[in-house]
Amino acid sequence: MDDVHRRSTTMPVVTMIGGGQLARMTHQSAIELGQCLRVLASNTDDPAATVSADVVIGSHDSLDDLRRAAAGANALTFDHEGVPLAHLQALEAEGVTVHPPSKALHFAQDKLAMRTRLSALGLPVPDFVDLSGDRVAARAALREFGARHDWQIVVKAVRGGYDGRGVWLLDDEAAALAVIDGADDATQLMAEAKVPMRRELSALIARSPFGQGAAWPVVETIQRHGQCAVVLAPAPGLSAEVAERAQQMALRLADELGVVGVMAMELFETSDGELVVNELAMRPHNSGHWSMDGAITSQFEQHLRAVLDYPLGATDAVAGPVVMANVLGAAQAPSMSMDERIHHLMGRIPEAKIHLYGKSERPDRKVGHVNIVGVPGASIDEVRERAERAATWLSTATWTDGWDEHGE
Amino acid sequence: MDDVHRRSTTMPVVTMIGGGQLARMTHQSAIELGQCLRVLASNTDDPAATVSADVVIGSHDSLDDLRRAAAGANALTFDHEGVPLAHLQALEAEGVTVHPPSKALHFAQDKLAMRTRLSALGLPVPDFVDLSGDRVAARAALREFGARHDWQIVVKAVRGGYDGRGVWLLDDEAAALAVIDGADDATQLMAEAKVPMRRELSALIARSPFGQGAAWPVVETIQRHGQCAVVLAPAPGLSAEVAERAQQMALRLADELGVVGVMAMELFETSDGELVVNELAMRPHNSGHWSMDGAITSQFEQHLRAVLDYPLGATDAVAGPVVMANVLGAAQAPSMSMDERIHHLMGRIPEAKIHLYGKSERPDRKVGHVNIVGVPGASIDEVRERAERAATWLSTATWTDGWDEHGE
Numbered sequence: 001m002d003d004v005h006r007r008s009t010t011m012p013v014v015t016m017i018g019g020g021q022l023a024r025m026t027h028q029s030a031i032e033l034g035q036c037l038r039v040l041a042s043n044t045d046d047p048a049a050t051v052s053a054d055v056v057i058g059s060h061d062s063l064d065d066l067r068r069a070a071a072g073a074n075a076l077t078f079d080h081e082g083v084p085l086a087h088l089q090a091l092e093a094e095g096v097t098v099h100p101p102s103k104a105l106h107f108a109q110d111k112l113a114m115r116t117r118l119s120a121l122g123l124p125v126p127d128f129v130d131l132s133g134d135r136v137a138a139r140a141a142l143r144e145f146g147a148r149h150d151w152q153i154v155v156k157a158v159r160g161g162y163d164g165r166g167v168w169l170l171d172d173e174a175a176a177l178a179v180i181d182g183a184d185d186a187t188q189l190m191a192e193a194k195v196p197m198r199r200e201l202s203a204l205i206a207r208s209p210f211g212q213g214a215a216w217p218v219v220e221t222i223q224r225h226g227q228c229a230v231v232l233a234p235a236p237g238l239s240a241e242v243a244e245r246a247q248q249m250a251l252r253l254a255d256e257l258g259v260v261g262v263m264a265m266e267l268f269e270t271s272d273g274e275l276v277v278n279e280l281a282m283r284p285h286n287s288g289h290w291s292m293d294g295a296i297t298s299q300f301e302q303h304l305r306a307v308l309d310y311p312l313g314a315t316d317a318v319a320g321p322v323v324m325a326n327v328l329g330a331a332q333a334p335s336m337s338m339d340e341r342i343h344h345l346m347g348r349i350p351e352a353k354i355h356l357y358g359k360s361e362r363p364d365r366k367v368g369h370v371n372i373v374g375v376p377g378a379s380i381d382e383v384r385e386r387a388e389r390a391a392t393w394l395s396t397a398t399w400t401d402g403w404d405e406h407g408e
Numbered sequence: 409m410d411d412v413h414r415r416s417t418t419m420p421v422v423t424m425i426g427g428g429q430l431a432r433m434t435h436q437s438a439i440e441l442g443q444c445l446r447v448l449a450s451n452t453d454d455p456a457a458t459v460s461a462d463v464v465i466g467s468h469d470s471l472d473d474l475r476r477a478a479a480g481a482n483a484l485t486f487d488h489e490g491v492p493l494a495h496l497q498a499l500e501a502e503g504v505t506v507h508p509p510s511k512a513l514h515f516a517q518d519k520l521a522m523r524t525r526l527s528a529l530g531l532p533v534p535d536f537v538d539l540s541g542d543r544v545a546a547r548a549a550l551r552e553f554g555a556r557h558d559w560q561i562v563v564k565a566v567r568g569g570y571d572g573r574g575v576w577l578l579d580d581e582a583a584a585l586a587v588i589d590g591a592d593d594a595t596q597l598m599a600e601a602k603v604p605m606r607r608e609l610s611a612l613i614a615r616s617p618f619g620q621g622a623a624w625p626v627v628e629t630i631q632r633h634g635q636c637a638v639v640l641a642p643a644p645g646l647s648a649e650v651a652e653r654a655q656q657m658a659l660r661l662a663d664e665l666g667v668v669g670v671m672a673m674e675l676f677e678t679s680d681g682e683l684v685v686n687e688l689a690m691r692p693h694n695s696g697h698w699s700m701d702g703a704i705t706s707q708f709e710q711h712l713r714a715v716l717d718y719p720l721g722a723t724d725a726v727a728g729p730v731v732m733a734n735v736l737g738a739a740q741a742p743s744m745s746m747d748e749r750i751h752h753l754m755g756r757i758p759e760a761k762i763h764l765y766g767k768s769e770r771p772d773r774k775v776g777h778v779n780i781v782g783v784p785g786a787s788i789d790e791v792r793e794r795a796e797r798a799a800t801w802l803s804t805a806t807w808t809d810g811w812d813e814h815g816e
Contacts, residue, residue, distance in 0.1 A: 011766065012747060027459075028436050034746070034764030034776070036459045051435075051444045053459050296759050296781070311755035318781060319727045338442070339420060347719040351704050356442030358419070368442070373704070373726060376784055 011035045012308050015069045017060050018079035019046030021357035021366070022284045022300075025292065026079070027052045029301040040069035047357045048079075063087045070096045075307040077261055078283050081108045082160070099209070099260035099307040100282045107257055108282040112158045112190045121256055123249055124276045131155070131180065131189040138180050142191055146176055149193045155179045158188040167226065169194070195276050197268040201235055202287035203250040206262045206302045206312055213254065214302065214312040215247040216295055221266070221287050225364055228286040230388060231324040233294060233317070236380050238269075246275055253280075262303040264288065286326070286366075291315075293353040293371040294322030320374035323384040325391030327368035329361035334397035341394050348403070352390040368394065419443045420716050423477045425468050426487035427454030429765035429774070430692045430708075433700065434487070435460045437709040447487075448477035455765045456487075471495045478504045483715040485669055486691050489516045490568070507617070507668035507715040508690045515665055516690040520566045520598045529664055531657055532684045539563070539588065539597040546588050550599055554584055557601045563587045566596040575634065577602070603684050605676040609643055610695035611658040614670045614710045614720055621662065622710065622720040623655040624703055629674070629695050633772055636694040638796060639732040641702060641725070644788050646677075654683055661688075670711045672696065694734070694774075699723075701761040701779040702730030728782035731792040733799030735776035737769035742805035749802050756811070760798040776802065 011034040016023045019041025027048055030037040040056045041049035049055045058065025060083045070076045075097045088102040100108075107114040115128045129145040131138040146153055151173055157166035170176045176191070183189055200223065205215045220235035221228050235243070250265040264285035266278040288299035297305075297313025305312055334341065338361070345352060349372075356368040370390040374383040389400045419442040424431045427449025435456055438445040448464045449457035457463045466473025468491045478484045483505045496510040508516075515522045523536045537553040539546040554561055559581055565574035578584045584599070591597055608631065613623045628643035629636050643651070658673040672693035674686040696707035705713075705721025713720055742749065746769070753760060757780075764776040778798040782791040797808045 011764070024439060028439050031432060031436050031459050032761075032763050033750070034766050036766075049461070051439045051461050053457070053461055053463070055461070296761075305754065310751055311758060313754065314759040316759075319784075342441070343718055346713065346721065350719060351722040351724075353440075353704075355440050356419070358442050358444075376727075 012074040013038055013054075013072065014304055014307055015040065015056075015073040015076045016048070016079050017066065017069065017076065017083055019043070019048040019055070020079050021047045021359070022079035023048035024051055024357055025289075025355070026284065026300045026303060029298060029304055032301065033304060035304070038069065038073060040065060045358075047359055050358050061087075063090055066091060067094075075099050077303065077307045078105070081105065081282070085109065097307075100263075101258060101260065104257040104259045105282055108280050110158055111156055111161075111279075112188070114280055115190070115192070117257070118253070118277055121253065123253065124274065126195050126276055127193040129191050131191055132158075135180065138189065139177060142176055142180060143173070145191050146173055151176065152194040154192045154194055156190055156192065157183075158190050165226075195268045195278075196271045197276075198271055198273075199235075199269050200278065201238070201246060201267040201269055201275070202231070202285070203246040203265045203267060204262065204285060204288045204291075204299060205247065205250045205254055205265070206299075206306045207251070207254040207259050208306045208312060209260050209309045211255070212312050213251040214297075214315050215251060216288065216291060216299070216315045217317060218243040218246045219287055219290065227326075227364070227366070229326055229328075230384065231287050231290050232380055232384060233290040233322045233324070236321075242269075242273070242275065249275070249277070261306045262288065262299050286369075289355070289369050290322040290324040290371055292355065294318060294373045318373065320376040320378040321380040321383055322371060322373050323380065323387035324369055324371050325384075325387040326366050327356070327370065327391050327394040329363050329365040329367055330396045331363045333361075334395075336397050338394070341397055345390055345393050348393075348399075349386060349390050352386070354390075354394070370394065420482040421446055421462075421480065422712055422715055423448065423464075423481040423484045424456070424487050425474065425477065425484065425491055427451070427456040427463070428487050429455045429767070430487035431456035432459055432765060433697075433763070434692065434708045434711060437706060437712055440709065441712060443712070446477065446481060448473060453766075455767055458766050469495075471498055474499060475502075483507050485711065485715045486513070489513065489690070493517065505715075508671075509666060509668065512665040512667045513690055516688050518566055519564055519569075519687075520596070522688055523598070523600070525665070526661070526685055529661065531661060532682065534603050534684055535601040537599050539599055540566075543588065546597065547585060550584055550588060551581070553599050554581055559584065560602040562600045562602055564598055564600065565591075566598055573634075603676045603686075604679045605684075606679055606681075607643075607677050608686070609646070609654060609675040609677055609683070610639070610693070611654040611673045611675060612670065612693060612696045612699075612707060613655065613658045613662055613673070614707075614714045615659070615662040615667050616714045616720060617668050617717045619663070620720050621659040622705075622723050623659060624696065624699055624707070624723045625725060626651040626654045627695055627698065635734075635772070635774070637734055637736075638792065639695050639698050640788055640792060641698040641730045641732070644729075650677075650681070650683065657683070657685070669714045670696065670707050694777075697763070697777050698730040698732040698779055700763065702726060702781045726781065728784040728786040729788040729791055730779060730781050731788065731795035732777055732779050733792075733795040734774050735764070735778065735799050735802040737771050737773040737775055738804045739771050741769075742803075744805050746802070749805055753798055753801050756801075756807075757794060757798050760794070762798075762802070778802065 015038040017040045019039045023039045024047040027037040038054040039048040056069040118125045155168045168179045200221045217234035220232040222230040264281040268276045284299045292298045353371040359367045372387040423446040425448045427447045431447045432455040435445040446462040447456040464477040526533045563576045608629045625642035628640040630638040672689040676684045692707045700706045761779040767775045780795040
């Protein structure tokens with residue numbers, strides 16, 4: 001190394017537990033900040049493991065693997081909520097900087113604890129009931145709760161559900177009791193009243209250890225088969241007052257719980273225009289993917305800034321309305337390869353921002369997403385049509401508007 | 409692997425020769441397209457080698473190393489112009505897809521060939537003279553050329569110069585002859601007439617093997633110490649007619665030479681408003697870094713699209729004017745680490761888009777850049793002030809507006 005070679009303080013290292021698409025996209029932002037994201041991945045062909053230069057192969061269920069991944073890193077964070085809390089507490093006791101900390105992450109892992117805490121904070125949540133305890137007690141509690149809500153209820157696994165798994169939408173007693181009877185002993189359940197709703201919203205925010213908060217515009221999320229399919233940013237027709245209320249709720253909760261990093265608060269906008277909290281995620285979230293192309297600071301860059309206690313970035317939209325549409329594995333194998341589908345999409349919609357996760361295609365599996373950024377003042381319906389047309393094409397090799405690729 | 413696991417045709421692999429910042433930033437775009445950029449890097453701590461999962465360590469001067477890097481890749485491309493042409497011809501003969509091809513890259517490697525070819529095509533170039541041959545002949549040719557141009561000339565190395573190296577700006581006979589006398593025998597020289605100019609411009613375009621072309625808005629580039637310091641996108645006050653002429657010249661030249669990938673045509677806008685071609689680069693270029701945050705398709709994504717013969721992406725600006733400012737290593741070590749400087753910058757200019765290359769800081773070395781994207785209709789002077797303030801801060805830990813970090 002020559003004499004004038006002057007190395008700055010080495011850039012910080014963030015470890016992300018989980019090698020999925022959220023880690024993959026966080027790595028893109030790490031590169032910009034002069035870093036390389038370290039990922040703990042289960043397999044060498046996980047989405048993030050195939051693109052990062054710093055990969056630890058191991059399991060998030062193994063404390064030793066977590067220790068290996070954390071060694072020498074400035075902060076440890078997550079692309080999913082599945083790490084056992086006891087392991088995180090052990091790491092914290094050993095001096096590892098865990099963001100979000102276990103005391104906060106607990107509420108993203110345990111829906112019952114989350115509901116109880118939100119309720120205690122006076123935040124709007126649906127009526128809910130704990131169905132833990134023995135089967136007899138659970139059946140009794142469910143009968144009372146169901147009758148009170150005319151059986152318009154949702155039974156949920158307290159832990160581990162995502163993308164529609166661990167959630168049962170019900171409308172009669174027999175079906176509800178069958179969920180309890182069918183659950184194995186290890187599955188703790190709870191029930192919630194269904195909320196008569198107009199639509200679903202998401203308030204995405206970030207919080208730093210210093211306590212700085214930043215909120216992106218509130219978005220509308222559209223679910224299909226229990227998972228996020230389309231995001232409209234900002235939520236069309238949402239009043240500034242309601243949007244700000246949603247942002248304040250999310251920022252306040254993050255502060256109360258000591259969240260560090262990005263947090264998504266999924267909300268119901270009820271039929272009478274009120275807000276009810278549905279779920280929490282303490283990590284970058286599908287409802288924030290639009291920010292990669294549509295906001296000044298993406299959720300992935302912001303998550304890194306937050307966990308490193310850097311000041312947070314501007315969250316304004318860069319231009320007009322943005323629509324994100326997920327690319328899902330199709331029910332039947334498309335008639336051409338993904339590479340060919342990309343080729344056709346680029347030819348037809350040259351402004352589509354394609355994000356692929358390097359995953360194999362299985363039915364309904366999220367394998368990528370497409371963002372379309374509208375010009376200022378653009379109609380969100382028109383932007384949405386292009387985004388959904390693009391994503392459906394990548395999923396299925398069919399055009400929603402009937403365009404015939406072969407010109408026949 | 410389970411039965412429903414359905415792998416699409418594997419995504420293509422692009423190999424980039426050179427592990428510098430251009431490869432590093434191309435990898436960010438590769439990730440979005442479902443790929444991982446393979447890089448041939450000299451060292452494991454090269455900017456791209458520290459972030460990509462697919463790194464071949466070797467030299468671009470070794471045909472065997474080039475072969476190892478090319479094995480199994482869909483296309484081979486470059487982050488610099490230094491690969492020996494004979495090696496590329498050998499690879500092409502072996503069936504490797506080299507983009508840009510050797511027949512085109514030749515003109516980016518050899519300034520004399522470039523001048524001669526552009527002149528033959530009727531494109532505007534400064535008057536020039538070949539100074540190869542023995543020293544006596546070269547001195548005679550230089551004397552005749554210098555006298556004709558009143559010694560307002562530039563002597564250049566035909567090969568290998570960049571960022572101000574291999575270029576001598578002269579204004580008298582003795583100094584010009586001293587360059588010839590001081591050059592070693594291996595250095596082929598040429599001379600050009602200085603162009604009385606208003607400013608420098610860059611026309612950045614891309615071309616695919618299919619022959620599709622795409623042009624970004626023409627930008628103004630501001631040089632300091634012989635290298636690019638600031639880019640204003642679009643070039644302020646440039647008439648639509650002149651901008652289109654520059655784009656057409658670049659697109660036409662790319663077509664004539666068979667360029668594939670991104671090409672920058674650096675231009676002088678002369679004092680009387682004409683355009684003269686200065687240099688060519690056949691790769692992503694410093695004058696296109698603004699596109700990472702300010703254009704729908706960045707030059708790095710576009711380069712990948714082009715070398716893979718995908719249709720090209722939209723090149724429109726996303727929002728208002730954009731200014732890119734390079735972060736250069738300072739003459740003297742700044743008073744705080746880069747990590748601390750980032751912290752302060754993020755606090756003061758939360759909308760600054762920071763791009764760091766993972767390089768150690770040496771005087772005048774490009775270690776990163778900052779983009780500021782203005783809102784539509786923003787004043788480019790105001791945007792430029794923020795971009796230069798941000799980049800100078802990262803370089804030197806001093807604020808150009810006299811702001812005192814310590815509040816003293």
